[in-house]
Amino acid sequence: MRALLLFRLDLSGTSAVEESIHPIDPREPIVRATDLGVNRGDGVFETAVVRGGRPQALEAHLTRLERSAALMELPAPRRDLWRAAVLRAAAAVSLPGVLEEGEIASVKFVMTRGDEFDQGGPTGWVLGFAGSDPSAxxxxxxxxxxxxxxxxxxxxxxxxxxxxxxxxxxxxxxxxxxxxxxxxxxxxxxxxxxxxxxxxxxxxxxxxxxxxxxxxxxxxxxxxxxxxxxxxxxxxxxxxxxxxxxxxxxxxxxxxxxxxxxxxxxxxxxxxxxxxxxxxxxxxxxxxxxxxxxxx
Amino acid sequence: MRALLLFRLDLSGTSAVEESIHPIDPREPIVRATDLGVNRGDGVFETAVVRGGRPQALEAHLTRLERSAALMELPAPRRDLWRAAVLRAAAAVSLPGVLEEGEIASVKFVMTRGDEFDQGGPTGWVLGFAGSDPSAxxxxxxxxxxxxxxxxxxxxxxxxxxxxxxxxxxxxxxxxxxxxxxxxxxxxxxxxxxxxxxxxxxxxxxxxxxxxxxxxxxxxxxxxxxxxxxxxxxxxxxxxxxxxxxxxxxxxxxxxxxxxxxxxxxxxxxxxxxxxxxxxxxxxxxxxxxxxxxxx
Structure with a gap:
């Protein structure tokens, strides 16, 4: 598998959707050592496969993300922001030349409870990656x-x-x-x-x-x-x-x-x-x- | 609780111990979005309290880190490196003026399975932090x-x-x-x-x-x-x-x-x-x- 792109999401506020999505290099660190996501596995995720430039079953994945967040008593994900970020990632990984022969693209989206010490609210990101074509x-x-x-x-x-x-x-x-x-x-x-x-x-x-x-x-x-x-x-x-x-x-x-x-x-x-x-x-x-x- | 210091460890090789310990700002991200630590909770940790400038029960903590790593089939931690990094962190958080009234220092050390895509081996860090004095x-x-x-x-x-x-x-x-x-x-x-x-x-x-x-x-x-x-x-x-x-x-x-x-x-x-x-x-x-x- 190969990481293709990464968006850090600003989940703290009420900024416009597009202003809350920040592309960064997927090889760069994005999570603090004090984040509950990495210290406790305290967060939720979904992975959607991309076909024809779009994430499949996106609404079902967003609904399940909300369900997981509720079961773990996390703040409700801001659905418009997550939807926009996943759609944008899916479109970007579908551009010509991004995938190699035998690869398909997927988008993974992750929300953690955030920093244990700072109380700044959830951490979120969207990762576009290439995996093996499942035909075989x-x-x-x-x-x-x-x-x-x-x-x-x-x-x-x-x-x-x-x-x-x-x-x-x-x-x-x-x-x-x-x-x-x-x-x-x-x-x-x-x-x-x-x-x-x-x-x-x-x-x-x-x-x-x-x-x-x-x-x-x-x-x-x-x-x-x-x-x-x-x-x-x-x-x-x-x-x-x-x-x-x-x-x-x-x-x-x-x-x-x-x-x-x-x-x-x-x-x-x-x-x-x-x-x-x-x-x-x-x-x-x-x-x-x-x-x-x-x-x- | 307050983060005081953070060392990123280079676990990949056989470098000298001191050259494998890299101080960074604890507010800066240290974990990639593709690290198994944050994606799967796939890693181990220990926390030692610091008294008199030294981490207490350090050898017992190192032994338990090894035990946890073995149970999870992670590579065996390089004990000399982890020991040195925790000792150095404990000394640093014990310098005059670091702690405030009513605080005690602890050192948390974490090893994840590393990047899911890169196969570069475990990710490791040592975090010094201040917590509440437990007297009450x-x-x-x-x-x-x-x-x-x-x-x-x-x-x-x-x-x-x-x-x-x-x-x-x-x-x-x-x-x-x-x-x-x-x-x-x-x-x-x-x-x-x-x-x-x-x-x-x-x-x-x-x-x-x-x-x-x-x-x-x-x-x-x-x-x-x-x-x-x-x-x-x-x-x-x-x-x-x-x-x-x-x-x-x-x-x-x-x-x-x-x-x-x-x-x-x-x-x-x-x-x-x-x-x-x-x-x-x-x-x-x-x-x-x-x-x-x-x-x-």
């Missing part, structure tokens, strides 16, 4: 392992301070789970709750096809509402879709599995805990065609 | 609430990717727990496991006096080995001490409770879940006298 992984699929996320399925209700369901900067566990997957010869993870409810991936939403239906776990289990999964469901009109609870055994019962994320779209699971799994190439292609064709 | 809180104690940490007591063994026991930058849950405490009219938290084992505070180690013994929970439960608690145990020779499992009910059975941390020392719990608790001022004073008198 959509074909070959990923090898996933099932890992325990350690929490019961209902902690979002019983212990909201555990911040399940918030897309936070405190993602060290997700990184460690991906290292555990690599140790087991895999590339990705499907988390289950301590009491056996299927959840999500560390950076993706799960879709399982069971009894002819596409099923994804409900947000009440502390999983992120998937922006890509939602649009995949909308884009496939000839297969019934629903949000529903899946237990660990349902992963074995499913005849196809996908992990959905903004940057890669719908990626089939070709191996689960070492066992080969059927890849439905036709449905995968149709899901991703619908995803890639989104206008916003 | 050691007298009046804190009001604590018991909160579920959501994990079973044995996840450090069954699910090491949950990173329990690592002092990581992904501490958003600890911050959220402290907000929950505030909502309940309290200032601090004692975490218990989902199955009722007493753990620790979000920023402290628990000591309970039960049946005439001082008891602290074992590191195997995924709690941090407490540097301050260890020295408090060493400093009190007339009361038996031990490491042992405590269950939720033992908190009610205990006739005194303390939360120990580097910056505050041993702070008594004067209220637990709204009920007044006995504060043993004499033993608290003696513990803190031993702690404050440590030479290293």
């Amino acid at each position: 992984v959509r074909m070959r699929g990923v090898r996933a392992v099932v890992l325990d996320r350690g929490y019961r399925h209902d902690v979002m209700q019983t212990a909201p301070w555990l911040l399940q369901g918030a897309k936070s900067l405190a993602y060290a566990v997700n990184q460690a789970a991906l290292r555990e997957a690599a140790r087991r010869g895999a590339d990705d993870v499907i988390f289950v709750s301590a009491d056996g409810f299927v959840l999500e991936g560390p950076r993706s939403t799960l879709i399982a096809r069971i009894d002819g239906e596409l099923v994804t776990p409900p947000a009440e289990l502390g999983v992120l509402p998937g922006t890509t999964q939602a649009d995949a469901f909308s884009g496939i009109t000839d297969v019934p879709t629903r949000i529903g609870v899946l237990m660990r055994d349902d992963l074995d019962r499913a005849d196809a599995l996908w992990l959905c994320s903004s940057t890669r779209g719908a990626v089939p699971v070709g191996q689960l805990d070492g066992a080969e799994r059927f890849i439905d190439h036709d449905l995968t292609v149709r899901m991703n065609a619908a995803l890639d064709a989104r206008e916003d | 809180v050691r007298m009046r104690g804190v009001r604590a609430v018991v909160l579920d940490r959501g994990y079973r007591h044995d996840v450090m063994q069954t699910a090491p990717w949950l990173l329990q026991g690592a002092k990581s930058l992904a501490y958003a849950v600890n911050q959220a727990a402290l907000r929950e405490a505030a909502r309940r009219g309290a200032d601090d938290v004692i975490f218990v496991s989902a199955d009722g084992f007493v753990l620790e505070g979000p920023r402290s180690t628990l000591i309970a006096r039960i049946d005439g013994e001082l008891v602290t929970p074992p590191a195997e439960l995924g709690v941090l080995p407490g540097t301050t608690q260890a020295d408090a145990f060493s400093g009190i020779t007339d009361v038996p001490t031990r490491i042992g499992v405590l269950m939720r009910d033992d908190l009610d059975r205990a006739d005194a409770l303390w939360l120990c941390s580097s910056t505050r020392g041993a702070v008594p719990v004067g209220q637990l879940d709204g009920a007044e608790r006995f504060i043993d001022h004499d033993l608290t004073v003696r513990m803190n006298a031993a702690l404050d008198a440590r030479e290293d």
Whole structure:
């Protein structure tokens, strides 16, 4: 991956939107040593993929940023400013000559609680970056392992301070789970709750096809509402879709599995805990065609 | 709290120690938008209090930094460099005129996994800062609430990717727990496991006096080995001490409770879940006298 551009946002006030967006060199430091974002993982983020010069599912990402901020009791993001900054970044990374062969652009936007000592309010930035085109992984699929996320399925209700369901900067566990997957010869993870409810991936939403239906776990289990999964469901009109609870055994019962994320779209699971799994190439292609064709 | 000084560390190579320590303005940004520390909470830290110009329990803190790094599969910290930088920061913040009345100095040292895109290795810095003198809180104690940490007591063994026991930058849950405490009219938290084992505070180690013994929970439960608690145990020779499992009910059975941390020392719990608790001022004073008198 390559950093392409960086905008620092002035979140302190009521300045006009364009005056609150400050382009800086992405190799230059932007976060203080006293920022709660880097000291506590105390902040939220979103990543939108860029197609045709625009960030896809931008409004859904902004809504989820607001949701994460509310779960973490952060100030509500100023939606007009974040929207403008992401749109501007998406347009800039789409200019001719920016991307190299085999790359696609994405925009990541981050809001932290700000400086621990200064009480100056949130820190924000928008990063445009180039990643690998997902065409190949959509074909070959990923090898996933099932890992325990350690929490019961209902902690979002019983212990909201555990911040399940918030897309936070405190993602060290997700990184460690991906290292555990690599140790087991895999590339990705499907988390289950301590009491056996299927959840999500560390950076993706799960879709399982069971009894002819596409099923994804409900947000009440502390999983992120998937922006890509939602649009995949909308884009496939000839297969019934629903949000529903899946237990660990349902992963074995499913005849196809996908992990959905903004940057890669719908990626089939070709191996689960070492066992080969059927890849439905036709449905995968149709899901991703619908995803890639989104206008916003 | 006030930032006093900041050293950026060059962790990339084998340069001489002093050439790897770079003083910068603590108000200037030091972390890139592409650093895994701020994007994933993917890093480790320690905080040592400064007394008499020196960081207390420095070797214990360095050992715990190494332990956290190992748990997170980070490169082993270069101990000579970290030691030198913390010593230099402690000396600098102890110069006449740096601290104001009612302040004490501490040194926080942080190592992240480094830039996600550049693969240049860890990012490191040392921050000297001024905090409140803990004399008052050691007298009046804190009001604590018991909160579920959501994990079973044995996840450090069954699910090491949950990173329990690592002092990581992904501490958003600890911050959220402290907000929950505030909502309940309290200032601090004692975490218990989902199955009722007493753990620790979000920023402290628990000591309970039960049946005439001082008891602290074992590191195997995924709690941090407490540097301050260890020295408090060493400093009190007339009361038996031990490491042992405590269950939720033992908190009610205990006739005194303390939360120990580097910056505050041993702070008594004067209220637990709204009920007044006995504060043993004499033993608290003696513990803190031993702690404050440590030479290293």
